[in-house]
Amino acid sequence: MKLLFRRRIKASDRKAVAAVTSSTGFFNREEVLVAVELVDERLLKGPKSGYAFLFCQEGEGPVLGYTCYGRVPGTKESFDLYWIAVDRRAQGQGIGRRLLGLTEKDIARKGGARIYLETSSRDLYGRTRAFYSSSGYVREAVLRDFYAPGDSKVIYVKELIKPPF
Ligand SMILES: CC(C)(COP(=O)(O)OP(=O)(O)OC[C@H]1O[C@@H](n2cnc3c(N)ncnc32)[C@H](O)[C@@H]1OP(=O)(O)O)[C@@H](O)C(=O)NCCC(=O)NCCS
Known part of the structure; x- marks a missing residue:
């Protein structure tokens, strides 16, 4: 499978993001709408939106996965990974890892030193948390019962190693 990665966003990515996020079964309607809103922001405002995207697709085929990330407003070198989802x-075929690796490279290129992301403590997200841990992300904080009683927010961080010169 020849995977292509692109950062340039297209109008058709509105539908692609809705399809990918819905397919996972992890996100409710409201969350899917928020994911699409970020695409709209980027399409409307360009880089000034503060949202960068990376899409993965097989040739001209449908989008298989994507990330959305950006500098945390008001910080010098902290970035948020807002979304990562694979159809x-x-x-389980390595697409998420490649997306994350390329996203980290782009963040480093933009001067980022720390990447933050948040996820849920629910069992459903067990494999997601394993994915982050094995990708070098460290659990930094837990906001108990943040999403709902028994559903905490877990914040992870990864420090990017800066090249010595
Ligand atoms: C988490 C996610 C982005 C990982 O992408 P992926 O392409 O499935 O992951 P990869 O194939 O690159 O890596 C697989 C690793 O991730 C973990 N993993 C997480 N979810 C997995 C899934 N559904 N299937 C297989 N592996 C999964 C495994 O621990 C696996 O580790 P291993 O390689 O040591 O066995 C993707 O599974 C996904 O979109 N999940 C649902 C949405 C989600 O949780 N998004 C993040 C919200 S905070």
Whole structure:
């Protein structure tokens, strides 16, 4: 499978993001709408939106996964990974890891030193948390019962190693 990665966003990515996030079965309607809103922001305002995207697709085929990230406003070198999702049918084949690796490279290129992301403590996210841990992300904080009683927010961080010169 020849995977292509692109940062340039297209109008068709509105539908692609809705399809990928919905396919996972992890996100409710409201969350899917928020994911699409970020695409709209980027399409409307360009880089000034503060949202960068990376898409993965097989040739001209449908989008298989994507990330959305950006500098945390008001910080010098902290970035948020707002979204990472891989189409359910394409999971477990290394696409998420490649997306994350390329996203980290782009963040480093933009002067980022720390990447933050947040996820849920629910069992459903067990494999997601394992994915982050094995990708070098460290659990930094837990906001108990943040999403709902028994559903905490877990914040991870990864420090990027700066080249010596
Ligand atoms: C988490 C996610 C982005 C990982 O992408 P992926 O392409 O499935 O992951 P990869 O194939 O690159 O890596 C697989 C690793 O991730 C973990 N993993 C997480 N979810 C997985 C899944 N559904 N299937 C297989 N592995 C999964 C495994 O621990 C695996 O580790 P291993 O390689 O040591 O066995 C993707 O599974 C996904 O979109 N999940 C649902 C949405 C989600 O949780 N998004 C993040 C919200 S905070």
